[in-house]
Amino acid sequence: MKKTILLFATITLIVGNSFAQNSKKSYLSADRDSAKQKDEIKTIFGNKKISNGGYGAFTIGYSLIDEKDAFITGGRGAWIIGHSFAIGLGGYGFGNDLYLDNVTSSQEYSINGGYGGLILEPIVLPKFPFHLSFPILLGAGGAEYIKSTYRDEFDPDVNVEDSDAFLVAEPGVELEMNLIKWIRLSVGASYRFTSDIHLAEKKHDVLNGYNLGVTLKFGKF
Numbered sequence: 001m002k003k004t005i006l007l008f009a010t011i012t013l014i015v016g017n018s019f020a021q022n023s024k025k026s027y028l029s030a031d032r033d034s035a036k037q038k039d040e041i042k043t044i045f046g047n048k049k050i051s052n053g054g055y056g057a058f059t060i061g062y063s064l065i066d067e068k069d070a071f072i073t074g075g076r077g078a079w080i081i082g083h084s085f086a087i088g089l090g091g092y093g094f095g096n097d098l099y100l101d102n103v104t105s106s107q108e109y110s111i112n113g114g115y116g117g118l119i120l121e122p123i124v125l126p127k128f129p130f131h132l133s134f135p136i137l138l139g140a141g142g143a144e145y146i147k148s149t150y151r152d153e154f155d156p157d158v159n160v161e162d163s164d165a166f167l168v169a170e171p172g173v174e175l176e177m178n179l180i181k182w183i184r185l186s187v188g189a190s191y192r193f194t195s196d197i198h199l200a201e202k203k204h205d206v207l208n209g210y211n212l213g214v215t216l217k218f219g220k221f
Helices: 002-039
Strands: 052-065 068-081 085-095 107-124 130-133 136-150 156-180 183-194 209-220
Touching (some): 052 085, 068 107, 068 209, 107 156, 156 209
Antiparallel strands (some): 052 068, 052 209, 068 085, 085 107, 107 130, 107 136, 136 156, 156 183, 183 209
């Protein structure tokens, strides 16, 4: 019995001494880290490392321009700062001459053009499989008022009746899905605001309106 008690006491002493030494090392390590942090230069914007990435994207969309269906295509590229904010450039082209009636004898009037500029994009909860982003485009563009006379389906006689330049702001919202680590798919809507546009017989806000689109992004997020 005495041997058992002696053995138990010895083991307890060894374990306790080991624990004390480990605790002392941990405290010393913590003290060194704390001293190191205190000795570091503090900056206004903090000392945390910011993860950077970037992406390129292609967009196809639909809009209503001059009360006619319009097709929109384009793309954008951006630098992602800290997973949650992107800044870059984007550009889009549009046309509302999608359908022709009585092609062999029709005259069709359409509005075609494009615009582009700076993209600012806050991203909310980017690491979740489904999340939101809020891209805003600020830039400029140009539009043409075109008359197309069709002698047959493949022989249009195109005349530019009028043209004008404009400033544009287009805020939007997108629901993004992380398909795989380097690909995202988003569906979204935006509203296009332009400065007054002077095209023959058209309202000054003829290009103002909603866009619906699908965007595919490739990059490091």
